[in-house]
Amino acid sequence: MSMSVRLAKKTGFCFGVKRAVRMAEEALMKKKPIYSLGSIIHNKQVVRGLSKKGLKVIGSINNIKKGVLVISSHGLSPKKQSSIVKRGIDIIDTTCPFVLNAQKIARRQAGEGYSVVIVGDARHPEVKALVDFAAKNVYVVKDKAQAKKLRLDSSDKVSVISQTTQSKGNFSDVVKAIAAKRPKELVVFNTICEDADSRQKDAAKLSREVDLMIVVGGRNSANTKRLLDVCRANSPEAYLIETESEIERNWLERANAIGITSGASTPDWMVEKVMKKINAKLHNKRSKKS
Numbered sequence: 001m002s003m004s005v006r007l008a009k010k011t012g013f014c015f016g017v018k019r020a021v022r023m024a025e026e027a028l029m030k031k032k033p034i035y036s037l038g039s040i041i042h043n044k045q046v047v048r049g050l051s052k053k054g055l056k057v058i059g060s061i062n063n064i065k066k067g068v069l070v071i072s073s074h075g076l077s078p079k080k081q082s083s084i085v086k087r088g089i090d091i092i093d094t095t096c097p098f099v100l101n102a103q104k105i106a107r108r109q110a111g112e113g114y115s116v117v118i119v120g121d122a123r124h125p126e127v128k129a130l131v132d133f134a135a136k137n138v139y140v141v142k143d144k145a146q147a148k149k150l151r152l153d154s155s156d157k158v159s160v161i162s163q164t165t166q167s168k169g170n171f172s173d174v175v176k177a178i179a180a181k182r183p184k185e186l187v188v189f190n191t192i193c194e195d196a197d198s199r200q201k202d203a204a205k206l207s208r209e210v211d212l213m214i215v216v217g218g219r220n221s222a223n224t225k226r227l228l229d230v231c232r233a234n235s236p237e238a239y240l241i242e243t244e245s246e247i248e249r250n251w252l253e254r255a256n257a258i259g260i261t262s263g264a265s266t267p268d269w270m271v272e273k274v275m276k277k278i279n280a281k282l283h284n285k286r287s288k289k290s
Contacts, residue, residue, distance in 0.1 A: 003258075016098060033066065035064050035067060042218045042263075046267055071093045102126075117174070163191075164192060213239070216263070227263060243274075
């Protein structure tokens with residue numbers, strides 16, 4: 001059987017990440033100190049490259065005395081933004097447009113008296129910011145099991161939104177669990193990013209057609225980990241790597257058809273390095289067999 005490598009239809013940066021990196025690079029061309037509160041995107045290699053150009057990654061706004069703060073593509077709490085402005089620090093907001101939309105919905109629905117349920121990872125920067133935008137009567141659930149435990153009843157008005165990198169299947173399961181509680185009113189906003197959804201669908205299809213899936217991206221990237229979950233649902237031979245150096249020989253020894261996909265914060269050049277490494281190893285494998 002001939003060995004083949006298949007690349008997913010959509011790899012490399014998504015629109016939001018590409019925009020964030022471009023805005024950061026433009027800011028770094030200026031002389032002011034440029035900071036980001038945590039990683040501007042969830043990819044160590046890209047952040048390391050930006051740091052070499054002068055971006056200072058900090059853990060607290062108290063570490064900024066002067067200069068410019070670049071808000072990451074995941075967004076930032078309105079309370080923290082207000083505190084930064086009061087300090088006289090300029091802001092460059094690279095928040096992804098899909099995340100901005102979710103923030104506006106969270107704030108508006110909470111202001112109209114709805115309990116806001118966010119489907120996502122409570123520890124993720126995007127979700128933390130969404131919680132602060134809602135400000136009150138806000139809940140975070142990661143799946144239907146947690147949704148079933150929410151204390152909601154027939155007197156509650158409920159709005160459901162999603163972390164932008166969630167799967168539609170998980171989001172739908174949570175909505176059904178909340179609907180089963182029969183709240184007075186239930187309003188659902190699908191705030192899942194179109195790019196994340198299409199990558200997941202493509203990865204699901206590809207993982208059914210190969211016997212090894214490689215997911216390239218940061219281990220701290222929510223959308224990359226979601227892609228891995230999608231692939232593993234169809235194939236036990238699915239692995240997440242950050243760089244080409246993590247590819248293990250025994251993975252390729254057992255594989256004839258290999259699929260590659262990447263997270264939305266993974267640059268094209270990293271995907272190309274992985275492709276090059278795999279093709280080189282497959283060439284050696286063919287040479288030994290011939």
